[in-house]
Amino acid sequence: MSEGTMQRAAQSDQRDLGVPPTPSRQWGRTKRTYRVLLGAAAVPLMLVATACSSDSGSSSDDNAAGAGKSSESSASVSPSPTVQAAAYKSLPDACDTLSKGTLGDLVPKASKSGKQGKSDDVATRGSCSWSSLDNNGVKGSQFRWLNVSLLRFDSDVTRGEGDKLAQEYYDKQVQDAQSVDGAKNAKTEPVTGTGDQATLVRYDLKKKEGSFKQQTLVTRVENVVVTLDYNGAGLAGEKTPSADSLAKLVKSAAKEAVASVTKANASGGSTGTTASPSPSKSASKSASPSKSASSKS
Template sequence: MQLRAQRDQRNQRAKRLHRVLVCAAAVPVVLVAAGCSSDSGSGDSTDKAAKAAASASASPSPTVQAAAYGKLPEACKTLSKKTLKDLVPESKSGKEGKSDDISARANCSWNSLDNNGVKGSQFRWLNVSMLRFESDVTRGPADKQAQEYFEKQVQDAQAVEGAKSTKSEPVPGTGDEATAVRYELKKKEGTFKQQTVVARVENVVVTLDYNGAGLAGDKSPSADDLMKDAKKAAKEAVAAVSDANGAGGGKASGAPSKSPSKSPSKSASKDASEEPAKEASESPSKKPAAKS
């Protein structure tokens, strides 16, 4: 009986030892399996990251439609000799404004004083300024920038300090869009009648300022006649822009562009066009007095 009990105890110990060895042998297999599983997940994550990076690099960069016009005509040659003779008959030559990039902004002005002695004098001042915009991913298409500047120029002309009897009207047949603004401005020398025509053709804005006054007792010029001459000159200046770009003046005939009807370089805008417009309302009060 005692021997049998001892054999049974040895058998039980052997069985327990066998189970321990089997479990110990199974542990590395589990670890290996777990390790393979972990490596597989890491590989999938790396592949996905690589694919995402490749997809991002393959995406196209933002683009914007190129500007239609790439240059401007010579500012002092935008108007014909006949037109200058009609508007500023006593002017000998135009004065070209300063510009660090004549392909983007330019202007020219003319003075005319017809001195009739004790009978008085007739003064005329004419200025043509042009501003060309370039397409830019940040600021948008060139024609949209030009349209926004066109609207600002019209608003500025309508809000001149001291202006009286301000009127505005569209000017058909001049570029893609054009607006004429007229008003009277009283100075110590007399009443100056100002006409401003702002026109846009593609990505270029043309601003034409024309004013006149009767000085030293001479009668004031007709505002209607001045406006008629200003519109004619503005149309001619717009055609010069188109011709300079090989467009044959087509936009001057009134053919609309494909740009939207409601569509901003920034500092260049004010340098080229706002200063001449400002001079139009200020210079007459000084220059005639010096000459008469």
């Protein structure tokens, strides 16, 4: 038996008897095991690095997408709508629009103070009326009645500029004065030198008390409409007043009323601004149409 054969036989006997292998063979297996462990440990490190790289890209993409959405959202927001602000912000007291001298000419026997009309917002609407009865005994009496109404419109982003809203109401007031039931000999004429525009509507109205001469003068100054209803009658045998004389008086009074509106806003004036919903929505109703004024007389 050769030496190599004897060595393999001895090693085989050692395995059979549970004797540990020789150091050289054990070191060979240990080196292989170490290499396997190193390889196994490298795999998780590679997975962790790959995951971090993937997360970093995703986060960057998300941030870019978020920035894009934010930019798109900002670009889609339109500026707040604006409208030219109304020129006049207040109204004078309707009972103070005419001087004592003017009232003495139009309603000579009226009480010292007029009758204030009801208003839910004195900043946008107001009215005042005076009545006069000059009793001449058996000859009869002269009756006069005057009403001044003021209506102011604010600018509103949904409804438009104040002066345009006032223009619409001005037109309506003139139309109402022209369509009074029972009116006879109606005439309409423009009035110059009073506000931005003015119209006088004249007609005769027969009532049980007598024949009335009605004068309705509507004028607009900026975003405010002033309406003066003035009528006169000769009662109980007194002669009917002259329509021309009444028209002259009411034209003079209208100029004075417009001047009162301008004076009340002397420190006003404004430029275009963002307008809030106007409080004058409730004021868009007719303030004191000539139809009702005639019926009161």
